Amino acid sequence: MASSTAAKSQITIRLCGPRGFCAGVDRAIQIVVLALKEFGAPVYVRHEIVHNRYVVEGLEAKGAIFVEELGEIPPEHRKQPVVFSAHGVPKSVPADADQRNLFYLDATCPLVSKVHKQAMRHHRLGRHVVLIGHAGHPEVIGTMGQLPEGSVSLIETVEDADLYVPPDPDNLGYVTQTTLSVDDTAGVIKRLHERFPNLTAPAADSICYATTNRQEAVKQAAPGCDLFLIVGAPNSSNSKRLVEVALRAGAKKSVLVQRASEIDWEAIGDISTVGLSAGASAPEVIVNEIIEAFRERYDATVELADTVEENENFLVNRELRHVELTAADMAFVNGE
Ligand code: SF4
Numbered sequence: 001m002a003s004s005t006a007a008k009s010q011i012t013i014r015l016c017g018p019r020g021f022c023a024g025v026d027r028a029i030q031i032v033v034l035a036l037k038e039f040g041a042p043v044y045v046r047h048e049i050v051h052n053r054y055v056v057e058g059l060e061a062k063g064a065i066f067v068e069e070l071g072e073i074p075p076e077h078r079k080q081p082v083v084f085s086a087h088g089v090p091k092s093v094p095a096d097a098d099q100r101n102l103f104y105l106d107a108t109c110p111l112v113s114k115v116h117k118q119a120m121r122h123h124r125l126g127r128h129v130v131l132i133g134h135a136g137h138p139e140v141i142g143t144m145g146q147l148p149e150g151s152v153s154l155i156e157t158v159e160d161a162d163l164y165v166p167p168d169p170d171n172l173g174y175v176t177q178t179t180l181s182v183d184d185t186a187g188v189i190k191r192l193h194e195r196f197p198n199l200t201a202p203a204a205d206s207i208c209y210a211t212t213n214r215q216e217a218v219k220q221a222a223p224g225c226d227l228f229l230i231v232g233a234p235n236s237s238n239s240k241r242l243v244e245v246a247l248r249a250g251a252k253k254s255v256l257v258q259r260a261s262e263i264d265w266e267a268i269g270d271i272s273t274v275g276l277s278a279g280a281s282a283p284e285v286i287v288n289e290i291i292e293a294f295r296e297r298y299d300a301t302v303e304l305a306d307t308v309e310e311n312e313n314f315l316v317n318r319e320l321r322h323v324e325l326t327a328a329d330m331a332f333v334n335g336e
Contacts, residue, residue, distance in 0.1 A: 008299040013291060014225065016217040016277035017306035021335045022210030024109030025050045025281050027314040028086035029059070030333045031107040034320040035081050036063050037329075044073050044082040046093070047138055049107060050281035051236040053258060058332060070096050081105050087138040088112040090145020110314050111208040112139060115175050116146045118202035122173030123147050127200060128166055130155055132188050133177030137237055140177055161191040170198045176206040179238035179280070181245065182215055210280045211238050213308055215245045218277050221305040222249035226271035229263070230256050231286050232279030239279025251275055259286060260293035275305075283335025 028049050035043045041063025048056050048066060056066060064083075067073060070093070073082060081103050084093060088108040097104045122129045129152040133140040144152045155161055166172055174192065176185055185207060192199050205212075222228055228246035232239020239256055246254035254275075257263055274294065278287050294300045315321065325333065 008297065011271055011294065011298045011300050012273050013294060013300050013302045014221045014273060014275045014305045015287075015291075015302050016214070016221050016275065017304060018210070018213045018217060018308065018310045019276075020231070020278040020280070020282050020284050020287060022208070022280040023310075023312035023314045024086050024111060024208070024210070026333060027316055028083075028107035028109065029055060030325070031105055031316050031320060032059050032064050032083050033062065033325065033329050033333055034316060034323045035083060035105055037325070038320060038323045039081050042077060042080055044077070044080060045085065046070065046082055046089070047085040047087065048235075049083065049085050051233045051239075052281040052283065053233060054283055054286060055281065055335075070100060070102060073100075073102065078102055083107050085138065086112070088116065088142030089138075090142055092145060105317050105319070107317075108142070109178070109208075111178055112142065114204070115143055115178060115202070115206045118204075118206065119143055119146055119152065119173075119175045121203070122175070122200065123151055125173070127171050127173035128153065128168060130164075130166070130172055130174040130192065130199070131176070132156070132174060132185055133180065134237060137177065139179070139237075143175065143177070155188060155192070158187050158191050161188050161195065164192070164195070166196065169196050172196050172198070173200040173202070175202045177237065178206055178208040179211045179241065180207055181241045182207055182212055183245075183248075209310070209312060211241070213310060214238065214242060214277060214280065217305065217307040218242050218245045218275065219249040220307060221275045221277070222246045222251040222254075225251040225273050225275040227252065227268060227273075228254040228275035228277075229290060230254065230277055230279060231258070231282040231290065232256055233258055233281065236279045236281050239282065242277055242279060246275060246277075257290070260289045263290070263293060265297065285336055
């Protein structure tokens with residue numbers, strides 16, 4: 001009788017690097033874990049700290065409570081900290097926290113805060129702000145909420161750019177969401193520049209290094225892939241963009257999955273090369289789970305498809321810097 005290994009067909013998994021957690025996600029998770037150690041449970045978190053169920057459930061198990069609005073925090077817990085998510089919040093949120101006498105820790109990614117500053121700078125210099133991003137995403141709500149109502153216009157697509165009627169076409173400045181498609185955004189900016197030649201760019205690109213690097217790695221690995229799996233949540237903007245990038249760069253099929261259990265093995269069909277990457281909020285432990293799931297069904301060889309090395313690291317809030325993490329905490333924070 002042939003062994004089950006002999007019966008397995010051979011596939012290559014092209015594992016993209018960089019993939020998974022970025023420095024902003026790592027910092028945000030660290031802030032919740034450190035706050036739990038320093039102040040004890042419960043620690044409240046406004047909105048999913050990062051868009052990943054595995055991370056959220058892991059933090060809930062440690063004593064974090066997720067709320068959508070500050071009013072959900074019961075009066076008897078007002079001395080416990082509340083953490084604002086990595087996506088950033090409108091200015092009204094810390095103001096509301098102050099009014100309610102809440103102690104808050106802001107886990108907004110420093111690169112999102114940088115976009116807030118650039119939007120504020122345009123506004124200070126008298127420019128109407130054009131924000132390129134996706135309506136309803138918490139980062140977009142946070143960025144728009146840095147400025148008075150009516151100071152920011154949201155543009156999502158080239159079609160929006162075509163139809164846009166600004167208050168003063170010669171006095172416009174733009175910023176973008178940090179997790180957009182690099183190529184699509186370049187198209188929107190090009191169209192805006194064609195229509196409004198005096199449009200002012202931000203001092204530095206708003207799309208962050210992690211988004212850019214993950215898209216570039218997927219772009220390079222995609223040609224020749226029969227299937228490209230992206231580990232990420234359906235509400236994770238940067239993960240969804242990776243699926244689009246894989247398809248455009250030549251993968252025959254690309255699917256977003258949160259866990260190995262979501263993979264539809266029946267639908268996969270005949271494959272020889274699978275691309276694999278993970279959005280900036282997806283932990284490495286799930287990437288490994290997926291590789292294992294392939295190894296159970298195929299004779300899989302993992303081929304590293306690395307592009308650049310990332311060394312970014314963002315400091316946590318001052319009040320938490322003295323708190324130490326155990327090796328197990330560090331593994332959780334790193335998504336391992
Ligand atoms: S994806 Fe970029 S902007 Fe968002 S948390 Fe990560 S580093 Fe920060």
